[in-house]
Amino acid sequence: MKIGNKIRELRKLRGITQEQLAESIGISFQAVSKWENNIALPDITLAPVLANYFGVSMDELFDFNRKEMACAIQSITDEAYQFRESDPAESRRILEEGLTKYPDNDILLNNLLYVLNYSEKPDETISVAGKLIEKTVQSDVKYDAFRFLAYAYKAKGDLEHAEAAIEQIPEIYFTKLTEKAYLLSGKAKFEAAEKQKWISFENLLQMMWKLAEYYEEIGEIEKATKETEKALDLIAVIQNTHFDVYQTYFNKQIERLKNTE
Secondary structure, three states: OOHHHHHHHHHHHHOOOHHHHHHHHOOOHHHHHHHHOOOOOOOHHHHHHHHHHHOOOHHHHHOOOHHHHHHHHHHHHHHHHOOOOOOHHHHHHHHHHHHHHOOOOHHHHHHHHOOOOOOOOHHHHHHHHHHHHHHOOOHHHHHHHHHHHHHHHHHOOOHHHHHHHHOOOOOOOOOHHHHHHHHOOHHHHHHHHHHHHHHHHHHHHHHHHHHHHHHHHOOOHHHHHHHHHHHHHHHHHHOOHHHHHHHHHHHHHHHHHHHHO
């Protein structure tokens, strides 16, 4: 593969534009365009600069392995995920450190959205989500970014833009996992159905609580209490400790609701 093709591949894997690459190493974006179209070659003195910028060896620059970068990014996100709930600040640190090596990478930015505090700093979330929406070619990442964008606008009290953002997400009544469960067999069928079961169950609990919130808003406290109690009954049937946090939360809400009657 010609080095121009290599540079283009590295740049796209990093999720950066020709202008961003050019600015980072102090050249014109027209020069980068010529490299990537194999019209011209980088000055030999720029080879180590490029290698350093992309975080690869000189050998890797001339024979880069896409799989290695994907594995490196996966490793970063796996490490950050361990702290997502327990220590969001540490998770953020890991992801931002990864972004210094892989600037504007879609996957890293998408994970970063989960540890930004859109309630306290909505503009920060709006900036990252907007960047993702503009540049990503992955539909799941784009729609996830629209979701965070909507929450951030709501936190600012801008319901018009919040609704506009959420309207960009298509309403789909099936998932890849549900279709795998229908189409495949054996272990693949089991894994798809098992994963979707828990996703669907958690979503059911969340929607039941949203109904309870609505009932409370209109003054139907008894209906709100009953809806929450139904959710607790379902948790008891499913017998999965993953949902203990919901059980604790719903019990507190029932106690609070009964005190408002």
